Amino acid sequence: GNSVTQMEGPVTLSEEAFLTINCTYTATGYPSLFWYVQYPGEGLQLLLKATKADDKGSNKGFEATYRKETTSFHLEKGSVQVSDSAVYFCALPNTGNQFYFGTGTSLTVIP
Amino acid sequence: GAGVSQSPRYKVAKRGQDVALRCDPISGHVSLFWYQQALGQGPEFLTYFQNEAQLDKSGLPSDRFFAERPEGSVSTLKIQRTQQEDSAVYLCASSQGLAGEWTGELFFGEGSRLTVL
Numbered sequence: 001g002n003s004v005t006q007m008e009g010p011v012t013l014s015e016e017a018f019l020t021i022n023c024t025y026t027a028t029g030y031p032s033l034f035w036y037v038q039y040p041g042e043g044l045q046l047l048l049k050a051t052k053a054d055d056k057g058s059n060k061g062f063e064a065t066y067r068k069e070t071t072s073f074h075l076e077k078g079s080v081q082v083s084d085s086a087v088y089f090c091a092l093p094n095t096g097n098q099f100y101f102g103t104g105t106s107l108t109v110i111p
Numbered sequence: 112g113a114g115v116s117q118s119p120r121y122k123v124a125k126r127g128q129d130v131a132l133r134c135d136p137i138s139g140h141v142s143l144f145w146y147q148q149a150l151g152q153g154p155e156f157l158t159y160f161q162n163e164a165q166l167d168k169s170g171l172p173s174d175r176f177f178a179e180r181p182e183g184s185v186s187t188l189k190i191q192r193t194q195q196e197d198s199a200v201y202l203c204a205s206s207q208g209l210a211g212e213w214t215g216e217l218f219f220g221e222g223s224r225l226t227v228l
Contacts, residue, residue, distance in 0.1 A: 043219035089153055101153035
């Protein structure tokens with residue numbers, strides 16, 4: 001089935017630093033790819049998505065490009081803020097009705 | 112409310128007790144999912160409902176786990192004779208689209224944290 005491999009954390013950055021969280025996928029065909037975020041004390045929420053190869057998803061200053069050549073969907077942000085501290089999950093649809101999530105990468109941004 | 116609501120938020124059970132976890136999805140959402148999230152891990156699929164029909168229960172770890180959605184809205188996940196390995200956060204998610212139409216997003220509740228002593 002489809003799966004993702006996500007960069008392990010935790011990641012600690014200073015405010016305004018550049019962020020990259022790596023995600024590579026294994027899939028049949030070209031399914032949509034997603035990044036979900038879980039802020040402290042909150043439920044998972046969709047951060048961004050890309051529905052086909054070469055698409056770029058973006059939201060709240062975060063970007064990720066669906067690259068079929070490298071089977072990657074890395075999450076990037078040019079200047080992180082303290083409020084970006086959260087756990088980030090790469091995800092994609094799996095066989096049948098399932099949705100496969102990576103193990104999550106915890107990000108802490110310090111002032 | 113506007114979002115997915117889960118209750119209880121926290122549940123402590125003694126080994127062997129039965130527990131019931133409730134999910135109230137966003138009104139009108141056809142699809143409902145239950146996921147299990149162990150500490151430090153990503154959510155793992157348990158089961159999927161399309162309206163009141165349970166179309167996929169392949170992720171339920173044992174026959175002690177049972178889920179229902181009798182009227183196609185509120186869902187209950189029941190765990191019988193709880194074991195320590197059942198300790199996890201149980202997440203409910205709903206979606207307006209049907210599973211298989213994966214351009215849409217899942218809306219998650221805050222989860223129910225189960226601790227089995």
